[in-house]
Amino acid sequence: MRRYSAFAIAREAARFHTGWERAWRSPEPKKKYDVIIVGAGGHGLATAFYLGKNYGITNVAIIEKGWLGGGNTGRNTTIIRSNYLQDPSAALYEKARSLYETMSQDLNYNVMFSPRGVIMLAQTESEIRGYQRTAHANALQGVKTEFIGPQRVKELVPIINLDGPRYPVLGGLWQERGGTGRHDAVAWGYARACSDMGMDIIQKCEVTGVRQEGGKVTGVDTTKGPIDCDKLGLVVAGNSGDLANMAGFRLPMESVALQALVSEPIKPCMDVVVMANTVHGYMSQSDKGEMVIGGGTDGFNNYTQRGSFHHVEETVRALVETFPMVSRLKMLRQWGGIVDVTGDRSPVIGKTPLGNCFINAGWGTGGFKAIPGGGWATAELIAKGEPGPLSAEFGMERFIEGRFIDESVAAGVAH
Amino acid sequence: MLTLKCPYCGVDAEETELHAEGEAHLKRFGPGSSDDDFESYLFMRENPKGVHFERWRHQSGCGKFFHAARCTMTLQVFGTYPAQTLEPPQDIKDKISATYPGWSWREFQ
Numbered sequence: 001m002r003r004y005s006a007f008a009i010a011r012e013a014a015r016f017h018t019g020w021e022r023a024w025r026s027p028e029p030k031k032k033y034d035v036i037i038v039g040a041g042g043h044g045l046a047t048a049f050y051l052g053k054n055y056g057i058t059n060v061a062i063i064e065k066g067w068l069g070g071g072n073t074g075r076n077t078t079i080i081r082s083n084y085l086q087d088p089s090a091a092l093y094e095k096a097r098s099l100y101e102t103m104s105q106d107l108n109y110n111v112m113f114s115p116r117g118v119i120m121l122a123q124t125e126s127e128i129r130g131y132q133r134t135a136h137a138n139a140l141q142g143v144k145t146e147f148i149g150p151q152r153v154k155e156l157v158p159i160i161n162l163d164g165p166r167y168p169v170l171g172g173l174w175q176e177r178g179g180t181g182r183h184d185a186v187a188w189g190y191a192r193a194c195s196d197m198g199m200d201i202i203q204k205c206e207v208t209g210v211r212q213e214g215g216k217v218t219g220v221d222t223t224k225g226p227i228d229c230d231k232l233g234l235v236v237a238g239n240s241g242d243l244a245n246m247a248g249f250r251l252p253m254e255s256v257a258l259q260a261l262v263s264e265p266i267k268p269c270m271d272v273v274v275m276a277n278t279v280h281g282y283m284s285q286s287d288k289g290e291m292v293i294g295g296g297t298d299g300f301n302n303y304t305q306r307g308s309f310h311h312v313e314e315t316v317r318a319l320v321e322t323f324p325m326v327s328r329l330k331m332l333r334q335w336g337g338i339v340d341v342t343g344d345r346s347p348v349i350g351k352t353p354l355g356n357c358f359i360n361a362g363w364g365t366g367g368f369k370a371i372p373g374g375g376w377a378t379a380e381l382i383a384k385g386e387p388g389p390l391s392a393e394f395g396m397e398r399f400i401e402g403r404f405i406d407e408s409v410a411a412g413v414a415h
Numbered sequence: 416m417l418t419l420k421c422p423y424c425g426v427d428a429e430e431t432e433l434h435a436e437g438e439a440h441l442k443r444f445g446p447g448s449s450d451d452d453f454e455s456y457l458f459m460r461e462n463p464k465g466v467h468f469e470r471w472r473h474q475s476g477c478g479k480f481f482h483a484a485r486c487t488m489t490l491q492v493f494g495t496y497p498a499q500t501l502e503p504p505q506d507i508k509d510k511i512s513a514t515y516p517g518w519s520w521r522e523f524q
Contacts, residue, residue: 241462252458254437255487299435300417301487303464308416310431343458400454 001196003108023188024068024195029202032228033061035382036220037235038207038243040064042073042183042368043360044235045190045201046375047382049107052197054376055383060199061229062191063222065206069187072237075305075337076368077260077294079273079284081118081178083145085134086405088393089346090141095390096373100181103372109189111181112287118178118273119153121322123167127278131173145175159269164321167278180273180284186371210247210357217247217357232357233382238303238338240361249353252399253340253362257307258297261315261334265289269325279318283326291329293319297339297365307336339364346405349377350387350395358382359396422495424477432475439468439482440502440521464488466511466518468503471495484511 002008002021012019035051037044040062051057064070080100082093099106100113122128131147138145150162153172162169191201202224209221210232219228234243238255265288275282280296295315298307312334320327342348342362347370349360360378363370377391387395393405417430438460444452461467467487472480482500484493484507491514494507502523511518518524 239464241460242464245463250455250459251462252460254460254462300469300485301462301467302490303487304490308430310416340462399458400450 001192004110023192024201026203027200029061029063029200029205029222029224029227032219033200034059034229035231035233036060036227036229037062037233038220039071039234039236039239040068040187040191040201040203041071041235041237042069042187042190042371043237043363043374043378044233045069045187045194046371047233047235047360047378048194048199049190049197050376050379051383052194052199054379057383058197058199060194061227062194062199062201063205063207063220063227064201064203067203068191068201069184072337072339072367073187073371074184075260075335076183077282077284077292078180078183078368079118079178079275079282080113080181080369081175081273082143082369083118083120083134083138083173083175083178084407085137086346086407087137087141088405089407090138090143092373092377092390092394093370094141094143095376096370097177099372099376101177103181103186103189107189107193109185109192111185111189113179113181115177115179116272117156118175118275119148119156119172120275120277121153121169122171122173123164123169123276123278125170128170131171134173143175144177145173148172148174156272157270157274159323159325160274161322161324166321167276169322178273183368186368190375207243207246210243210354212248212354215353216355230356231382233360233378234352234357235360235378237361237363237367238340240340240359242303244352247352247354247357251340251348251359251361252396253342253348254301255303255338255340256297256300257302257304257336258294258339258365259307259311259315259334259336260292260294261312262286262293262332263291263326263329264332266291266329276318276322279321281315281318281322283319283323290332291326297341303338305336305338339367341365343399344404344406345408347374347394348396349374349381349391350397351381352396356385417490417492419471419483419492419495421473421476421479422481422497423479424473426473426476428473428476432473434472434474436470436472436480439470439498461521463520466493466515466520468520468523470498486514
């Protein structure tokens with residue numbers, strides 16, 4: 001792999017850019033791999049990357065039914081934060097956030113991590129108490145956040161309307177080192193690094209069955225033929241339920257549609273990420289100038305990758321109240337992704353009823369921010385066969401043991 | 416917009432006046448049941464890509480709970496029926512079979 005650098009740009013400029021090589025190979029599948037990861041999204045590719053980097057396991061295939069990073073990795077609003085209430089979540093998301101800080105250097109790929117800061121607005125009395133509690137919890141967890149008053153919010157976000165008629169801004173939870181990243185670049189960067197380690201990324205190859213023998217996985221059937229493996233990792237977000245069906249077990253998850261939309265590009269007007277959880281809308285400005293907007297999920301099971309229009313209306317209505325300038329914006333496009341939501345709104349990283357099959361799923365509406373941390377933890381799980389400290393609490397057995405990681409209460413919203 | 420006919424009041428209700436209430440025909444387990452049954456009842460879900468049976472509530476209407484048979488891939492609605500039943504009515508099962516021969520959902524087919 002030729003490294004990207006200022007020198008490489010100068011070299012290629014001098015020869016009309018004829019020397020760039022493909023960022024990753026697209027090989028045909030081999031007969032057998034040590035590890036097969038199903039799903040070449042952020043989490044799947046990160047899992048493969050850390051299997052190679054941390055554990056030296058490089059005989060790995062990453063199988064993707066569509067194109068690389070074309071699922072939720074390419075559909076989210078790119079927000080990165082770690083201001084969670086519960087200890088296991090804060091540890092996992094803070095690990096992810098800290099890995100984002102050096103990801104461009106680690107992968108030699110510019111993921112445009114922009115720690116511009118994230119504010120979660122407190123717009124009710126109970127939200128003030130909730131976020132003050134989170135700020136205290138974060139202080140104990142070593143995650144740097146602070147609760148700020150409305151005047152500080154106004155200084156950080158001049159376009160905000162503090163005195164909304166329904167929900168005035170009463171303060172906010174501020175994480176200075178949160179921000180955004182370039183979501184596609186995260187997938188592309190990991191893919192390039194995985195390919196460089198000799199791993200095979202096999203796109204347009206759908207898994208159609210999970211082959212088993214004596215309670216263990218022996219391989220998968222795919223549209224490109226059967227492929228054997230010693231260990232299998234299922235990292236397919238919204239399609240987890242479908243793959244679990246193939247493998248013959250059920251999951252504590254349901255798949256629903258989550259939508260996002262972007263406006264026409266405008267001049268820079270907001271240099272932080274703002275989340276308004278009571279009214280259910282969040283917004284940031286991309287480097288191109290588009291306002292990137294997200295809202296809530298649909299209530300019903302759905303695999304269509306498009307959501308109900310009234311959610312767009314509700315999201316924009318909420319934002320217009322808090323950001324009056326939004327009412328003058330034209331929206332450019334809108335899209336949906338399918339997210340798998342668990343009962344306690346926390347992910348599952350753990351073992352499955354099949355001994356050598358592991359799962360990373362259930363990230364719900366907040367998987368992008370966790371990509372490096374989730375991949376790190378899942379790689380450890382697959383390499384050792386047992387969860388490490390980061391994922392120990394996130395096994396599916398927490399549901400039978402009543403040991404929930406209850407972030408639906410902590411955030412007061414699907415995050 | 417998703418439209419479901421409320422089997423009680425007969426209104427063709429739009430999604431905004433309905434509330435999705437999750438999987439239908441759950442067998443309830445309470446105190447004294449095994450851990451596995453209780454976990455399965457509380458948390459484990461079918462989540463199929465295709466035919467699905469679910470509970471809805473006509474929230475901004477008559478307020479009644481009812482069931483719907485729907486495809487999660489195409490959003491096709493096969494029909495709605497009252498909640499006072501342990502399994503979907505035959506005519507709805509037939510309608511599903513017309514679109515998806517050989518379908519199954521839990522023990523129903």
